[in-house]
Amino acid sequence: MINENSEVILSVKDLTADVSDTQILKGLNLEIKAGEIHAIMGPNGSGKSTFSKLLAGHPAYTVTGGEVTFRGQNLLEMAPDDRAKSGVFLAFQYPLEIPGVSNLDFLRVSYNAKRKQEGLEELDSFDFDELVRTRLDLLKMDAAFLSRSVNEGFSGGEKKRNEILQMALLEPKLGILDEIDSGLDIDALKVVANGVNQLRTSDNAILMITHYQRLLDYIVPDFVHVMEGGRILTTGGKELAFELEARGYEWVREEEAAEVAR
């Protein structure tokens, strides 16, 4: 859904970042507009996951240069919880387990934190229960999910569905999906992808991080970026993903090297 006149949701310019004194991001540029779906692909260690966590504000990463603007605001100055409340959502590659906290309580606390930010009244358990049930259907989740502890004993697919359920409740402007497809069988992948597609509007945007082209069959991107060595090497349409799948990342590196040589 590309529309040149849409609002710029995320603008990343010359971003560099370290984790424990090792430079991981080395001058990353990216612009995402409302309505768009972007996919970042790349080999292990290319910096994709670092980038997604950095956007959400993970404390392990230090930004050393460049800028990140989210809907006109300097994202890097915001605490992780403020980013979340302003509409940045990261679906984790490895969602954490929180034994002792029911999924329902967790979802309500999270949902109400956002309501509070928007100056709305918090929903009580009763009203929230009703709301959450409407979202469960979207992910084909059983209501029994709600009474279980957050992610505890969940299968890989259940954890990923639970992430998207949170996204469905929080309705972010920017949904960042960090390898939402890894470890999922095809049925689970379809459910997750279907959930994501239904959350898509002309006002929000999605950034997917993935290893595999397979995901892009189900969530069709407007742009595919190839990341390597902490930078985006090349950008194309969804056909770029097929090319990568067929020819491997080596091909992009060679192209890049040839480019530099010229």
Add this chain to the structure above:
Amino acid sequence: MTVEVSTSTDTTEPTLKARVDRSAYLAGLLKLRPELPEELAELQGVRDRALAIAQELAIPTTRDEEWRFTDLSSLVHIGFALPDRASISFAQIESFILPEAVNSRLVFVDGTYAPDLSATDDLPEGVLVTNLSVAVQFLPSLHNYLAKQQGAEEVFTALNTASLIDGAIVHVPKNQHVETPIQILFVSTAGVATIAHPRCLVIAESGSSLTLVEEFVSIADGGYFTNAVTEIAIAENAQVNHTRVQRESETAFHIGKTAVSQARDSRYSCSAISLGAKIARHNLEVYQTGEQTQTTLNGLTMINGEQVGDTHSKIAFTKPYGTSDQVQKCIVGDRAHAIFNGKVSVPQAAQLTNAAQLSRNLLLSPRARIDTKPQLEITADNVKCAHGATVSQLEDDEVFYLQSRGLNPEEARKLLTYAFAIEIINHIPVASLKANLTTIIRTQQL
């Protein structure tokens, strides 16, 4: 005579503080013993025997292995006095009364029975829930149980017994099941530097069952000292579900003993929650005296500031086929210090014992401290005894996960701390108490 001498070589330092004679100090506490009321004259012997034991003892120092981490120096500098007879209104304690036990409760104020605040109309015929002076008239078997549990020679237990003037008595006859929880509320009116010796005796006759809630609370802050003893005798095939909640004033001292004996086929389950006091010590001792006895101990200590919370437990197996399942959790913030020492004794005769112990600890601040020690003494050769201990902090990744869902860092830490604690609270069988404690833990300042 034990005299604690300062180990400091700097002679200019005022050492008076460390040089209190702890025998003489205990003798002073024994001198404070209130008069035995006339109607309890037949208990004179019980008191005298305990007095004789206590007179040979001293308040322990940290050189005593059992008190290695809990320093009572700040206690032995206080000249305690007996509390004045306080009269408090129902309104002052109403919030502590469990709705489930509104007519099955005993209230003690500074160790003394408060009949006006107690109500026991809801109990089945034959079940006795009353104070000591009534019980001596109606329960001849009392003498077989009072101060008869093992471990009576321990100094604070002996001090309590020697000072005996009152107590809560619960007696459930054979095969009687008491569905209503029985609440024993020990209220301190928080006089500064007063000492009270709350006492409780529970007798569950064979095949009976009951749910007991003991709570230690205060209605104002004060540097008082609660020295409590509870004895629980569980006969064959009987069941006691016990919840003990200690939320004294954070300037108080609390030393408590729970001594339990279990005959064959009996079940004892204890949830011990320790939140209050400046220095708190709970000695929880379970003596299995028959075959196929089940013991379940769940403990939670949640402290901060400069609190010290010490739990010393002991499960003594003596016969085959006994089981025990113990989980102790400590959450320690600021500069607080939690101690857990879990003794499990499995002698040669206790074959086919199955004992499990887990100590899990959460440190919330770099200056918080935990000392945890399993102490397994096993001589039987065909047994299963598992134990484990973990000490952890809140992980950055956990906090970040919650922050990424919009919780601020403090809310995130609170939720994770609550999650750590709630497993213990969930074992409590009384809904209103469970809800109260859940709220306390959910909103605790970290």
